Amino acid sequence: MEKPKYLMIKDNIKDFIDGQSPNTPIPSEREIANTYNASRMTVRRAIEELVEDGYLYREKNVGTFVADVKMRRKVHSALLEDALKENTNYKILYFNMYFDIKGENDITENLESEPGELFLRIVRLVLDKETPICIEEIYISRKELPNDDISDLNHFLNFDKYIEEGSMSQVFVPMMIPTQYAKLLNMKINTPIIRIDHLISKKNGIPFVFVRSYYNPDKKKIAITM
Amino acid sequence: MEKPKYLMIKDNIKDFIDGQSPNTPIPSEREIANTYNASRMTVRRAIEELVEDGYLYREKNVGTFVADVKMRRKVHSALLEDALKENTNYKILYFNMYFDIKGENDITENLESEPGELFLRIVRLVLDKETPICIEEIYISRKELPNDDISDLNHFLNFDKYIEEGSMSQVFVPMMIPTQYAKLLNMKINTPIIRIDHLISKKNGIPFVFVRSYYNPDKKKIAITM
DNA sequence: CAGTGGTCTAGACCACTTG
DNA sequence: AAGTGGTCTAGACCACTGA
DSSP: OOOOHHHHHHHHHHHHHTTOOTTOBOOOHHHHHHHTTOOHHHHHHHHHHHHHTTSEEEETTTEEEEOOGGGSOBOSOHHHHHHHOSSEEEEEEEEEEEEOOTTOHHHHHHTTOOTTOOEEEEEEEEEETTEEEEEEEEEEEGGGSOSSOOOOHHHHTOOHHHHHHSEEEEEEEEEEOOHHHHTTTTOOTTOEEEEEEEEEEOTTSOEEEEEEEEEOTTTOOEEEEO | OOOOHHHHHHHHHHHHHTTOOTTOBOOOHHHHHHHTTOOHHHHHHHHHHHHHTTSEEEETTTEEEEOOGGGSOBOSOHHHHHHHOTTEEEEEEEEEEEEOOTTOHHHHHHTTOOTTOOEEEEEEEEEETTEEEEEEEEEEEGGGSOSSOOOOHHHHTOOHHHHHHSEEEEEEEEEEOOHHHHTTTTOOTTOEEEEEEEEEEOTTSOEEEEEEEEEOTTTOOEEEEO
16 A cells, blocks of 8 residues: 655655756665665656656756756646536536437447347536536437446546546647537537547556547637647 | 667567557566567567557556557647648748847747847748648747858758657637638638647747648648547 | 566666766 | 666566465
C-alpha cells in the first residue's frame, strides 16, 4: 500500500519548483539523491517523469531546469478534463437500452460490432455550472456491461481508468451544429463547430466505448500541448 | 557516436513483434537481458519506451504483451506528419519580409512580441502530389532568424527539431473556409473547416514560430491517438 | 511453487561544459 | 579539474499470478 519512493520524490520536486521562474536550475541528481537517501537511479526516474510531463527540461552536461508553465503537456481529452472538474454536471437527454444502431455504419465499425449486436446509447448535455458546454452521444456495447446492475450510471460513464490503462483515439470533424442541438447549446443554427469522435479501447485493443461530442466553441477551447 | 544499448534492444524488440498478433507475450525481462548480455534495468528501459509508444503493454505479475496496432500513440501535428511524407510539396503564395502584424493581436500575443517588432510572414499551399491539403500561414519573429542567409527557406521551415526538443501547443478552431482560400483548396464557400493554430516554443519556453493552418477536411483527417 | 513485473541500491564509466 | 546528465551493471526484495 506504500507509495513508491520515486513518486514521493517526484511530488516533492514538483512542490519545490512550484512558482519558481522558468529556467531556474534544480539541484543535481546526485545532490537530490543524497537529500532523500535514495540512489541516483531512483531520483532519475522521478525527474524523468517530470520531464515527460513538461515540468522540467534537461541540458546535457549542464543541469536540469524548471520549464515554462506553458510547456506542461496537456494531451488529454476534454472528455476526461471535464469529468474531473468540480463544476461539471450532466443532464441525461436520452437513454435507450438495447438500441440497435445497425446502419449508422461509422459507429458500429468503430466498435467492431457483429451483425445484430446491441448497444446502450446515452445522450447527455455537459454543463459547467449552468453553462452548456457540449452534447455527448455515448455508445457502449451490451456485452461490455454487467448484466445485473445498470443503476449506477455514473460508474459506467467514468472512463478515466480505461483511458489511462488503454488507449483513446480522437478524430476531429468540422461541421455545422446539428439543428436539434443548437437550442440545447444556446447556439445559432449554421454555426461551425468541431465534433470529436472518441474511441476508447482496453489494453488488449478491444474497443470499449464510443463517444461523439459536439462542442460549443465559445464555451470550450479545444487545445493540446505536446 | 555509438548507439546506446537500450536503443539497440528496443529496435530489436520492435522488429521481433512486428507482425505478431496482438496479446502475444514477449519473453520476460530477465530472459531478454540474458539474450543480449544486458542488465535487466537496460532491458526495462527499452521496454518502457515501447510501452510508452503503445507497441507493448504490461500485465503486472504476468508478462509483457504485443499491443494492437491501433494502440500506437500518434500524438503529433499534421504539420510534422506532412513534412515527413514523400509526396508532400509546397507552393509559396506570399512571402513578406519585415511584415508588421501589429493589430492582429492573437498572433503577436502568442509570439509575445514587443511593440513594433518585425516578423517574416509566409503563406503556402501544402499539397499531397497534386491534391491541395491545407493552407499554412507562418509567422517567425525577425530576431529568431539569422541575419545573413534567408535563401535556404526549407531549412527554416523545418520545425521537427523544435517540436521534438521544445513543445508545441495546438488550438482547434471551427470556422467557415475563408473565401480567399476556398478556391485554392478546391472547396465550396460556406464549408465548415478546422483551423489549427500551432505555437512552437523552444526548451526555455521562448516562442519560436506560429503557424495557422486551414485544412480541407475531405483531404486530411485530423486525428490523434493517445 | 516458480516466474513475473515493480522498485531500489551502490556503485561505475563516458562525453561534455564551465570556471 | 570539477561537476553534470546519459548509460549501464549485478545484484536485491516485494507482491502477485497461475499452474
